[in-house]
Amino acid sequence: xxxxxxxxxxxxxxxxxxxxxxxxxxxxxxxxxxxxxxxxxxxxxxxxxxxxxxxxxxxxxxxxxxxxxxxxxxxxxxxxxxxxxxxxxxxxxxxxxxxxxxxxxxxxxxxxxxxxxxxxxxxxxxxxxxxxxxxxxxxxxxxxxxxxxxxxxxxxxxxxxxxxxxxxxxxxxxxxxxxxxxxxxxxxxxxxxx
Ligand code: GLN
Numbered sequence: 784x785x786x787x788x789x790x791x792x793x794x795x796x797x798x799x800x801x802x803x804x805x806x807x808x809x810x811x812x813x814x815x816x817x818x819x820x821x822x823x824x825x826x827x828x829x830x831x832x833x834x835x836x837x838x839x840x841x842x843x844x845x846x847x848x849x850x851x852x853x854x855x856x857x858x859x860x861x862x863x864x865x866x867x868x869x870x871x872x873x874x875x876x877x878x879x880x881x882x883x884x885x886x887x888x889x890x891x892x893x894x895x896x897x898x899x900x901x902x903x904x905x906x907x908x909x910x911x912x913x914x915x916x917x918x919x920x921x922x923x924x925x926x927x928x929x930x931x932x933x934x935x936x937x938x939x940x941x942x943x944x945x946x947x948x949x950x951x952x953x954x955x956x957x958x959x960x961x962x963x964x965x966x967x968x969x970x971x972x973x974x975x976x977x
Contacts, residue, residue: 786808
């Protein structure tokens with residue numbers, strides 16, 4: 784669990800319920816000990832700054848290039864994007880997913896909202912998704928699978944869940960709803976990669 788900033792505790796709780804041993808990662812030595820990484824929701828500009836000052840930016844990029852499984856929610860999705868729109872000019876990302884995301888895309892008047900998302904590959908019905916100043920995905924490369932879109936309302940059809948190889952990203956926060964299906968899906972991805 785990347786524990787520089789954001790809703791780390793909620794993810795750790797969801798991972799503990801998903802039958803994995805999860806621990807915080809703040810230093811390169813801790814990164815070297817984990818098999819997979821979760822990047823929380825929070826503030827991508829802060830996560831970016833801290834990743835640079837904690838010496839984690841390049842080591843995480845390298846682990847991703849070497850095939851480590853990573854799941855990012857919200858700010859974590861932004862951190863996994865090859866290209867970020869409406870970011871701060873000096874904002875860095877870990878790269879990884881060949882996609883363009885727009886920060887705070889869902890508009891100013893609605894900072895947060897809830898909506899239903901059907902996720903391809905996750906059984907059990909629509910996901911009740913919580914979006915908080917969330918990004919959406921504007922463009923994906925050929926190797927990226929779109930797993931979920933907003934199903935109704937003004938922003939229907941917007942891409943909010945994607946996967947590329949061992950990398951998974953959602954614009955919403957499954958760690959806040961008690962629905963463990965996304966975390967379990969990720970744990971299964973990690974097992975299959977191993
Ligand atoms: N708007 C935040 C960012 O740019 C993301 C919000 C979130 O993670 N809930 O990083």
